[in-house]
Amino acid sequence: MANRDPYAALRYKEFNVFLLVRFAMVFAWSMQFVVIEWEVYSLTKNPLSLGMIGLMEVIPAVSLALFAGHIVDQKEKKGLLLKCILGFSIISLGLFLLTWPQIVRDWSQSTILYSIYFLVFLGGIVRSFLGPTIFSLFALIVPKKVYPNAATWSSSVWQMAAVLGPALAGFSINIIGVHWSMCLIFAFSLMALLILTKIKKKPILNPNIGEPVIQSLKEGVKFVIGTKIILGAITLDMVAVLFGGAIALLPIYAQDILKVGPEGFGILRAAPAVGALIIMFTSAYFPLNKHAGLKLLGSIFGFGLCIIVFGLSTSFWISVTALFFSGVTDGISMIIRQTILQLRTPDHMRGRVASVNSMFVGSSNELGAFESGLTAKLMGTVTAVVFGGCMTLITVIFTGAISPTFRKLDLRKDLEEHEKDDV
Numbered sequence: 001m002a003n004r005d006p007y008a009a010l011r012y013k014e015f016n017v018f019l020l021v022r023f024a025m026v027f028a029w030s031m032q033f034v035v036i037e038w039e040v041y042s043l044t045k046n047p048l049s050l051g052m053i054g055l056m057e058v059i060p061a062v063s064l065a066l067f068a069g070h071i072v073d074q075k076e077k078k079g080l081l082l083k084c085i086l087g088f089s090i091i092s093l094g095l096f097l098l099t100w101p102q103i104v105r106d107w108s109q110s111t112i113l114y115s116i117y118f119l120v121f122l123g124g125i126v127r128s129f130l131g132p133t134i135f136s137l138f139a140l141i142v143p144k145k146v147y148p149n150a151a152t153w154s155s156s157v158w159q160m161a162a163v164l165g166p167a168l169a170g171f172s173i174n175i176i177g178v179h180w181s182m183c184l185i186f187a188f189s190l191m192a193l194l195i196l197t198k199i200k201k202k203p204i205l206n207p208n209i210g211e212p213v214i215q216s217l218k219e220g221v222k223f224v225i226g227t228k229i230i231l232g233a234i235t236l237d238m239v240a241v242l243f244g245g246a247i248a249l250l251p252i253y254a255q256d257i258l259k260v261g262p263e264g265f266g267i268l269r270a271a272p273a274v275g276a277l278i279i280m281f282t283s284a285y286f287p288l289n290k291h292a293g294l295k296l297l298g299s300i301f302g303f304g305l306c307i308i309v310f311g312l313s314t315s316f317w318i319s320v321t322a323l324f325f326s327g328v329t330d331g332i333s334m335i336i337r338q339t340i341l342q343l344r345t346p347d348h349m350r351g352r353v354a355s356v357n358s359m360f361v362g363s364s365n366e367l368g369a370f371e372s373g374l375t376a377k378l379m380g381t382v383t384a385v386v387f388g389g390c391m392t393l394i395t396v397i398f399t400g401a402i403s404p405t406f407r408k409l410d411l412r413k414d415l416e417e418h419e420k421d422d423v
Contacts, residue, residue, distance in 0.1 A: 051373020069355025170266015
């Protein structure tokens with residue numbers, strides 16, 4: 001059976017190409033976000049400025065998400081992904097030019113800062129289309145019977161890139177500076193463009209091509225709200241990420257609390273992704289489909305505990321350990337949530353469902369960054385992180401108490417039905 005073969009999805013050539021494209025994009029995006037965080041905090045020394053980075057990206061990402069989902073369901077996925085990567089490449093080139101030493105000397109600090117915010121805003125527009133496009137293309141490359149295994153490998157590659165991107169960002173800032181770090185990011189985006197040419201164009205499975213936008217959006221939202229398991233998984237993860245967004249405050253911990261410099265910052269930033277990567281490779285051999293609801297609740301509860309420990313720690317290695325285990329628990333949550341979405345979303349609605357997911361979960365990372373920056377400004381950095389962890393615990397307890405259906409969720413039956421469909 002496909003779900004018992006840990007390498008089932010990797011036996012499809014185009015899926016391996018897809019993984020390379022996703023790696024290059026996530027690597028470039030995560031590295032860019034870290035470099036921007038470092039540069040902005042170095043310019044301002046203001047925690048709220050870190051929150052503004054997240055806010056500038058989340059505004060367009062949320063505002064355009066549903067419309068982007070409609071477009072994705074109406075268009076050919078490979079061509080749309082190519083346009084998204086091209087847009088990111090232009091933004092990366094803009095950041096590279098903006099950090100040119102002569103420009104840094106000649107322009108005022110506020111002009112540079114607002115220019116960075118503007119480019120981050122444009123990145124939010126690109127991201128509103130990128131997530132739904134990748135989610136939809138994923139489903140056209142592998143058969144449904146290997147969706148759980150493919151979701152595991154896709155998430156693993158995402159986490160591997162999220163490990164290496166921030167880690168390299170920390171070291172490259174120290175060795176070659178912010179400007180040339182931006183050049184590396186631009187190079188990886190170009191590499192993603194070249195690799196994508198190896199994937200063939202895919203059919204459009206939506207039977208309602210030309211459907212009015214408003215009607216299309218209503219159907220997408222109606223489906224998500226009506227599918228309680230999907231809605232519950234998305235909402236639970238959104239709240240956890242929103243209030244557990246301690247990652248946005250890492251420049252403050254690295255520079256002012258733990259005093260470990262850019263190298264330590266890179267290690268701290270990569271620690272959660274290392275933990276998630278390990279659990280994802282493990283789950284390829286030991287699937288998480290059994291008792292998925294309880295595992296999802298338990299993993300997010302553990303995530304909240306790790307955030308509290310990190311917030312209270314004044315030891316670098318305790319902080320690294322807490323972030324590592326936050327990645328382990330977050331990795332479990334990510335795999336289960338992605339499997340739920342892939343198994344329970346019809347092909348013709350994948351773009352719209354992914355857009356709703358992007359509004360709830362994807363954008364909650366940036367909104368969580370703003371929340372963390374704002375609460376850090378109001379109540380202090382440590383208090384803000386501990387507060388976020390406590391809110392995560394409360395959310396999990398509340399969700400588990402009011403939703404017995406969610407607690408009893410088991411994905412093995414869904415997988416068996418899809419295996420029959422593929423035969």
